[in-house]
Amino acid sequence: MSCCFTPAHPSAAEIEPAAHYRRRRGNMAEAPAPGDRRFLIFFDFDETLVDETSDDMVVQAAPGGVLPGWLKDTYRPSRYNEYMQRVLAYLAEQGVTEPTIRSIVEQIPACPGIPALLRFLQSRPPRDFEVVCVSDANTFFIESWLTRAGFRPLFLRVFSNPAQFDRDGQLQMRPFHSHDCQRCPSNMCKAVVVREYIARRVRERGGRPYQRVFYVGDGANDFCPSLTLSPRDIAFPRRDFPMHRLIQEMAEAQPGKFRASVVSWASGEDVINTLRKVVEERG
Numbered sequence: 001m002s003c004c005f006t007p008a009h010p011s012a013a014e015i016e017p018a019a020h021y022r023r024r025r026g027n028m029a030e031a032p033a034p035g036d037r038r039f040l041i042f043f044d045f046d047e048t049l050v051d052e053t054s055d056d057m058v059v060q061a062a063p064g065g066v067l068p069g070w071l072k073d074t075y076r077p078s079r080y081n082e083y084m085q086r087v088l089a090y091l092a093e094q095g096v097t098e099p100t101i102r103s104i105v106e107q108i109p110a111c112p113g114i115p116a117l118l119r120f121l122q123s124r125p126p127r128d129f130e131v132v133c134v135s136d137a138n139t140f141f142i143e144s145w146l147t148r149a150g151f152r153p154l155f156l157r158v159f160s161n162p163a164q165f166d167r168d169g170q171l172q173m174r175p176f177h178s179h180d181c182q183r184c185p186s187n188m189c190k191a192v193v194v195r196e197y198i199a200r201r202v203r204e205r206g207g208r209p210y211q212r213v214f215y216v217g218d219g220a221n222d223f224c225p226s227l228t229l230s231p232r233d234i235a236f237p238r239r240d241f242p243m244h245r246l247i248q249e250m251a252e253a254q255p256g257k258f259r260a261s262v263v264s265w266a267s268g269e270d271v272i273n274t275l276r277k278v279v280e281e282r283g
Contacts, residue, residue, distance in 0.1 A: 113265075
């Protein structure tokens with residue numbers, strides 16, 4: 001089932017760092033306009049950039065480090081976002097504060113080789129990579145982790161469920177958007193995000209497409225956006241994780257339907273090795 005119409009994204013869910021290009025290179029005159037990027041690379045967050053599910057890590061802040069059974073029993077398939085809103089409300093009721101949640105998120109370990117991969121992207125000439133995060137976590141978790149790790153200026157956009165603390169100290173999270181895709185959770189279809197973002201950026205670039213698009217992910221909800229990639233693009237599924245298994249299943253059941261090249265990864269170094277070859281190509 002393909003994805004269909006979606007309303008405009010809530011503005012809070014799409015975040016661009018202020019003076020991104022100026023901070024990235026320290027000299028505005030040295031950085032090209034965004035339209036000059038040769039390649040576009042998307043990253044998931046949970047179990048792609050970080051080696052845990054951030055929601056699960058935050059639950060550690062609950063009394064005894066576990067949620068009560070009555071709360072866990074409210075979970076419904078494809079409604080995880082709504083469930084997590086109840087979890088955050090419960091944590092606030094238990095006196096869990098913003099600094100506590102931020103500290104937990106900041107300490108989540110990166111996936112193997114991911115810091116090296118992000119440093120590689122930072123080290124490339126400014127016109128090489130446009131870097132975007134697309135995640136079903138939330139903006140507070142992602143912004144906190146990227147800032148602490150020192151990689152926030154690398155990401156031109158962060159697309160995720162908007163989240164911020166209210167006056168009562170509760171982290172309020174809203175769904176990113178609505179959509180008609182039957183594969184994805186009700187609050188986010190990453191394929192819609194990827195397609196709309198690329199279409200918008202190509203218009204902003206005067207109709208000039210990216211030479212290649214890359215998608216680095218791990219979960220079942222990363223499979224859907226990988227279907228939008230062209231034969232020249234590359235999907236990077238984390239090895240033996242759901243995204244990888246779904247791609248393999250499609251390749252066996254419907255040979256040729258998955259159009260992009262596939263490079264599985266166990267470490268960010270695997271992605272670096274492929275990107276090094278790509279950037280050396282001409283064309």
